[in-house]
Amino acid sequence: MSLLIKNGRIITATDDYVADIFIEGETIRAIGRNLHIKADREMDVAGKLVFPGGIDPHVHLEMPFMGTFSSDSYETGTRAALFGGTTMVIDFILQKQGKPLRSALDEWKRRSTDNCVGDYSFHMAVTDFNDTTKFEIRDLIEKEGITSFKTFMAYKGALMIDDRQMIGLMEEVKKHGGLINVHATNGDMIDYLVEKHRSEGKLTPLYHYLSQPEVTEAEASERFADMANYTGCPGYIVHLTCEGALNAVRNATKRNQKVFVETCIQYLILDASLYEKNFEGAKWVMSPPLREKKDQETLWAGINQGLVQVVATDHCPFKWEQKLLGKDDFARIPNGHPAIENRMELLYSEGVHKGKITLNKYVEVACTNAAKIFGMFPRKGTIAVGSDADIVIFDPDEKHAISAKTHHMNVDYSGYEGWEVTGKVKTVLLRGQVAIENNKCLVKKGYGQFIKRKKVGAII
Numbered sequence: 001m002s003l004l005i006k007n008g009r010i011i012t013a014t015d016d017y018v019a020d021i022f023i024e025g026e027t028i029r030a031i032g033r034n035l036h037i038k039a040d041r042e043m044d045v046a047g048k049l050v051f052p053g054g055i056d057p058h059v060h061l062e063m064p065f066m067g068t069f070s071s072d073s074y075e076t077g078t079r080a081a082l083f084g085g086t087t088m089v090i091d092f093i094l095q096k097q098g099k100p101l102r103s104a105l106d107e108w109k110r111r112s113t114d115n116c117v118g119d120y121s122f123h124m125a126v127t128d129f130n131d132t133t134k135f136e137i138r139d140l141i142e143k144e145g146i147t148s149f150k151t152f153m154a155y156k157g158a159l160m161i162d163d164r165q166m167i168g169l170m171e172e173v174k175k176h177g178g179l180i181n182v183h184a185t186n187g188d189m190i191d192y193l194v195e196k197h198r199s200e201g202k203l204t205p206l207y208h209y210l211s212q213p214e215v216t217e218a219e220a221s222e223r224f225a226d227m228a229n230y231t232g233c234p235g236y237i238v239h240l241t242c243e244g245a246l247n248a249v250r251n252a253t254k255r256n257q258k259v260f261v262e263t264c265i266q267y268l269i270l271d272a273s274l275y276e277k278n279f280e281g282a283k284w285v286m287s288p289p290l291r292e293k294k295d296q297e298t299l300w301a302g303i304n305q306g307l308v309q310v311v312a313t314d315h316c317p318f319k320w321e322q323k324l325l326g327k328d329d330f331a332r333i334p335n336g337h338p339a340i341e342n343r344m345e346l347l348y349s350e351g352v353h354k355g356k357i358t359l360n361k362y363v364e365v366a367c368t369n370a371a372k373i374f375g376m377f378p379r380k381g382t383i384a385v386g387s388d389a390d391i392v393i394f395d396p397d398e399k400h401a402i403s404a405k406t407h408h409m410n411v412d413y414s415g416y417e418g419w420e421v422t423g424k425v426k427t428v429l430l431r432g433q434v435a436i437e438n439n440k441c442l443v444k445k446g447y448g449q450f451i452k453r454k455k456v457g458a459i460i
């Protein structure tokens with residue numbers, strides 16, 4: 001099967017030009033003006049933007065968490081991602097404390113294999129680093145192509161590791177060419193504040209926010225950056241939300257160390273006033289919580305300064321009945337919100353359309369940098385000869401509104417209900433197949449492939 005996409009305005013992290021793209025099988029074979037190549041199908045996309053497929057390196061699909069499972073399966077989550085222009089996601093495997101990494105990998109493979117519509121990979125969350133786990137790191141990187149290891153500095157008793165384990169893990173991961181991802185918040189401080197608020201009978205979602213003040217994130221981000229500097233291990237801070245934490249990274253990078261930063265679309269455009277809506281605020285109970293308007297400005301500036309390299313989602317949806325588990329106690333509200341389908345359009349509308357970031361920066365933070373940092377570039381994350389034909393055809397002018405009535409995520413509300421967006425994903429190709437067209441998904445579950453990743457750090 002071959003396809004000729006004609007007259008598109010191709011945007012990569014560095015270029016902006018009008019050309020044709022010739023695709024054969026799964027791969028881009030030629031790019032040029034007025035290509036005269038016979039193809040099985042031609043698509044004229046004059047007036048449209050042509051982006052590389054989006055990459056969301058922070059999603060939680062069908063994940064056991066806080067006594068329930070996130071509500072998108074591998075099928076529904078990766079399909080919704082495709083509708084929103086995201087052709088590849090990286091999901092998280094969670095080691096069970098006291099059990100090997102391998103058994104968690106087997107469990108996650110059971111749930112995901114043959115069930116994905118879009119392409120995917122895994123980060124391995126190490127929740128119990130010990131002498132047995134240590135010897136599993138190398139195989140994961142070299143045999144499984146899982147090159148990034150997630151750590152939690154919070155969620156004590158379930159996911160958190162201490163600094164001793166962190167240092168040990170960093171040394172091992174560095175030795176084999178991997179990278180450490182971190183949820184950087186001070187778990188002990190947060191647990192103290194949660195208990196204090198509960199003992200005072202302060203139980204609404206607002207107290208979720210007040211139990212995780214900015215200092216809890218700034219402190220942990222600085223500590224993480226210092227440990228990464230000491231061990232020389234590349235680090236990646238997930239879902240960074242605030243000025244204090246970004247300043248810690250700013251300082252760290254003066255030492256010329258590799259600490260990459262991801263923020264998420266919600267932290268750029270939503271703020272903590274949503275927690276004042278009584279229990280409705282549960283829709284936005286996530287960790288870290290939404291912050292202040294001043295933090296949004298810092299994050300947009302951080303993107304433009306190159307301090308923030310990736311805009312992800314931390315997609316971790318729970319249906320309303322699941323959120324109700326915490327109706328009498330904010331600490332029992334499953335943490336997370338749905339956004340896998342909305343990220344590319346919201347970032348375009350709020351970022352590019354409103355003049356906060358350029359088109360090239362958009363592609364960089366939504367597609368290219370994740371591919372570079374996590375070892376998929378140039379197969380993924382760009383439009384180039386030899387790359388996978390993962391392509392988004394985007395109408396920059398079409399206006400529409402986000403709604404749970406029309407989204408494809410398996411969740412019965414939207415954190416962005418009624419939000420007016422300028423710019424729409426029209427057609428999506430995944431490895432040369434037309435995956436989304438005319439608001440329909442044309443590929444089936446099982447089409448999505450597990451992508452083995454290269455060792456980290458060489459490219460960026």
Ligand code: URP
Nearest residue numbers: 183286287314316335336
């Ligand atoms: O609230 C969140 N972020 N839920 C998912 C787990 C995590 O911490 O990333």
Ligand code: ZN
Nearest residue numbers: 183239287288
């Ligand atoms: Zn987290």
Ligand code: ZN
Nearest residue numbers: 058060314316
């Ligand atoms: Zn997460």
